[in-house]
Amino acid sequence: MEVANRIVAEILEEVKSQARPGVETRELDELAEACCRKHKVKPAFKGYRGYSHSLCIAVNDEVVHGIPGPRQLKDGDLVSLDFGVLHEGFYGDAAITVAVGEVTPQAQKLVKATEESLYAGIGELKVGGRLSDVSHAVQATVEGYGFSVIRQFVGHGIGRALHEDPQIPNFGPKGKGPALKPGMTLAIEPMTSAGSWEVRILEDGWTAVTEDGSLAAHFEHTVALTENGVLILSRL
Numbered sequence: 001m002e003v004a005n006r007i008v009a010e011i012l013e014e015v016k017s018q019a020r021p022g023v024e025t026r027e028l029d030e031l032a033e034a035c036c037r038k039h040k041v042k043p044a045f046k047g048y049r050g051y052s053h054s055l056c057i058a059v060n061d062e063v064v065h066g067i068p069g070p071r072q073l074k075d076g077d078l079v080s081l082d083f084g085v086l087h088e089g090f091y092g093d094a095a096i097t098v099a100v101g102e103v104t105p106q107a108q109k110l111v112k113a114t115e116e117s118l119y120a121g122i123g124e125l126k127v128g129g130r131l132s133d134v135s136h137a138v139q140a141t142v143e144g145y146g147f148s149v150i151r152q153f154v155g156h157g158i159g160r161a162l163h164e165d166p167q168i169p170n171f172g173p174k175g176k177g178p179a180l181k182p183g184m185t186l187a188i189e190p191m192t193s194a195g196s197w198e199v200r201i202l203e204d205g206w207t208a209v210t211e212d213g214s215l216a217a218h219f220e221h222t223v224a225l226t227e228n229g230v231l232i233l234s235r236l
Contacts, residue, residue: 001159001185004041004092005222005233008085011035012096013236015055015083019098021075029055029068032083044084044091044162051206056082056095058207063150063191063199063216065206075101078111080218084162091162093187094234095220107215110194113145114217117170117190122223125186125230131166131177138190139171148197150216153208155189158222182227189220 014035015028032055036043043054051065058066058080059073066080073079077100084093097111120141124133134155142149155168166178170190193199195214202209210216224231 001090002233004087004090007039008092008094009234009236016098019079021101023073025057025068025071029053041085041087044086061210061213063208073100076103078107091158093222095218097217110217113147114192115219117141118219121188125225129180130175132172133174135169135172136174142192148193150191151197155187158187159185184225187222191218
């Protein structure tokens with residue numbers, strides 16, 4: 001899983017470097033797939049439950065599961081890149097939100113709050129703790145900035161399958177849910193909105209957008225809990 005997630009991180013870094021005005025989202029998807037061939041890994045999302053591409057690309061009010069296509073990125077866009085691979089029977093999964101050119105102060109603040117909430121959640125991963133300690137930390141951080149956490153989508157266990165139990169909501173009280181134990185491998189992924197937490201799914205059956213059209217952001221790391229603390233597997 002360390003190898004799988006390091007490859008995910010490297011490919012996301014490569015894709016991020018090409019997310020600039022005038023680039024089509026399908027070009028970023030093609031780049032991610034080419035990187036998979038170079039690393040001799042399988043893209044985790046392509047064909048998963050019928051999803052057609054290797055990279056999920058969500059722009060502005062799109063929260064998650066956006067489908068790459070001819071849409072050109074423009075100055076001021078917020079672009080979330082969600083990506084995973086399968087390597088020797090194990091999965092890696094991570095997501096980042098990238099500012100294209102000059103974005104608004106609100107967009108900058110949303111990205112900062114979302115990434116900060118990811119690390120706040122990871123900081124609550126302690127042997128003997130409870131899973132909802134992570135959820136509560138994410139929610140408290142995001143709402144502390146005046147934003148909302150998306151409630152319809154969750155983080156998840158990960159390993160020999162892309163999505164495993166337990167589900168990890170990004171909201172809730174402390175001290176609930178499964179006990180945290182060494183050996184757990186989890187994908188922590190806050191998804192946020194500058195407005196309401198409510199979303200709807202577009203006619204393509206995949207793309208989730210904020211109901212009120214507000215900006216969205218998404219960050220994710222795959223982590224492993226050990227007796228000696230947390231390993232962030234998908235960080236370069």
